[in-house]
Amino acid sequence: MELVVHAPRALVDGREQAVSVAVRLGRIVGLAPLGTAPPSRLVATLTDDEVLIPGLVDTHVHINEPGRTEWEGFDTATAAAAAAGVTTLIDMPLNSLPPTLNAAALATKRAAARGRCRVDVGFWGGCVPTNLADLPELFAAGVFGVKCFLQDSGVPEFPPVTTAEMRAAMRTIAEVGGLLLVHAEDPGVLHTSPTPQGRDYQAFVASRPEAAETAAVQACIEAAAITRCRTHIVHLSSAGGVALIRRAKADGVPITAETCPHYLVFDAEDIPDGSPQYKCCPPIRGRADQEALWAGLADGTIDIVVSDHSPSTAELKLLEVGDLGLAWGGIGGLQFGFAAVWAEANRRGVPLADVVRWMSTGPATLAGLDHKGRLEVGADADLVILAEAETFTVTDGMIRHRNRITPYLGRELRGVVRARWLRGTELSDDLVAGRLISHEPG
Template sequence: MELGSTLSAVRSTRVLIGDRLCPAVVTMRGGKIHEILPESNCSVTAHTEVLDVGDSVVMPGVVDCHVHVNEPGRTSWEGFWTATRAAAAGGVTTIVDMPLNSVPPTTTLDHFHEKLQEATGKCFVDTAFWGGVIPGNQPELRPMIHAGVAGFKCFLIHSGVEEFPHVTDSDLHAAMKQLQGTGSVLLFHAELDVEPKPEETADPRQYSTFLQSRPDVMEMEAIRTVTDLCLQYQVRCHIVHLSSAKPLTLIQRARQAGAPLTVETTHHYLSLSAEDIPAGATHFKCCPPIRGAENRELLWSALRDGHIDMVVSDHSPCTPDLKNMESGDFTQAWGGISSLQFGLPLFWSSASKRGFQLSDVVRLLSQESARLCGLDQHKGRLSPGYDADLVVWDPEREFEISEADIHHKNKVSIVSSVDCEWTTNP
């Protein structure tokens, strides 16, 4: 529905207002929610364009704050046109673009302006941007904050691309001093190199070989570093794509001690398990790795108990050749999974079976992610004055995904079927 200066509306018997589903009409003007009217006492003027969606659920659009768009520089991997089109098709009405794997990366004010120019006129959904912290760019951080970046990301281990090097302890202390008092947030790819590594004779086609090369202790030691920094400087810190449940106790202790620390996990860590990944199936490779089924259930428990704050896609696409699917060599394949379009149905398929409610979906996929990147006064709620970012979908229906359904630029996907069907009205 086109939203301009005139009043328009969406009617449903199931509008999610807070934690309640109820009949209502959501009226909109100028891209903002104008009113939410109870259906039992609703009078919409004859001049209002009304979209009646029956008993489909109407709720706030998903805010996916971990998306690698890769433009400029690696647009053959993905780009704003295809990424945001995929987002819109999946009920994601806002994305936040990571500072890598574009060339140049978003690590200077000039590079940020170049990114903005590339995105102009190509986005189907609202798009915000993370900056990056790399060695030596600390003087760029405050100018980038003033220019509008949502925060910054750094790596404690090799990022996979040479133009975005990982930081040292001295880099981190310098960055923290720059960020103190700004209210900004520093995101951490929380893995540190440790020993031992798997034997060189291990079969590279076996997923277990790759899994052994990225053990839980890598996340544990990295998160120990993050929690110490967070407590010392009292700068907001955020752990991206937590795959291991083992550091959760460390995270809880740091929060109890006053660390302003948040943490996310991803749809693939909640939906998949290492035991089910076939030999040579390199499209399942991501970093940190997908771990075992027991670990997956511990992540779900942490979500239920509030110890993990949000769920994101970590959409990290590449061209098919970089996945080395012909050789099936996990050690050489690019690590990244494309799931931006399918995060909502993937999450609901698993969450609904574990007793989660639709209000939990909004909290974990919209509200908390909007809060992380400073958009929570505009997005993540159905409330007057908030952005009119709506997703309209049917959580009871099932559908199978074919290649023709995928809007990502490259169609390599781990998704074969999910348990719902939906349409979007951002």
């Protein structure tokens, strides 16, 4: 064996077990009773306060390179991921230039990433009104799915689709067995909502009401029921959205949903005015919505939790001005999402196994990465030693994102990563060991 990890506590099949994990050629080749694995060149043994978990998988990350690398790039994003125990991430098709709308743009994105990733990186494609004919080629080129917006994305090169255009795209995507991701906010509802301006956080929330999300989610459900296209709602934020997804799943609609750490740990009642580091779309809502999201995770309505890491520069965030209408929306949270969710889950009595399922196994399954996000024979040896009871407070100096703007600054989180391996290689802060991964149809 190349590596054996002796773990008195390891999360295997959703429960703690005492095992020795044997690794060869980057894969797990054995899960033996503790202490019975064959000899190995490298051996690691967990202490009493540590637990072995699979590397985390984050399927919602905006890296923005090339084109807007000053917002975030592959070097810094994957360094932040590795620090958090995230060993695989999938990059969103916007805000890079060009956006990932065809095979040529995907090749440009991969060229920018090659040789610069500390963790494994894959790519989503995009779906806009002008590239519906390019979708089969995008899937053939290896994207894990395609994403569309039903309202303005915020960047002109990635325009929204109408409901009719989304249905047309769904038919094409269903034919190739693909996955459609949808940013679900209804443009008509947003158009008639108050215009966001000034420092008042509640006024910003009122500008992106729950009705905008529920109207769009309902349109997605109806289209998915007709086309039978696998459809995934990104960053679900509202109680109404949870109720719709729950009903649709019960009716057999091929739909899944995610939420994000910031919706689970922050609430509108406690967010101070003039704080653009909390601004995202859809917005962080009130405590009742937050409770509905936790309930949706508990009963399986919501499938996964991912970061939606979408940072920008300090100039765009307007921190000194604090105008929530003018500031760029997006949360910088890739490095701290897991520890934030685990801290809140622990407070609520939710076991670590559930959090790992939501933030490792579940995202891997969504993307079709059956060899990621699990401790089992045949899986990639993406391993994390976690001191699950140790807490830490987020300081500016520990932030690895390119722009150190995050709502987690100063917050106490739970779970310290003490070691991590990517395909059997132990990661250090300066090791660039990541590969560019592609979806393989079938």
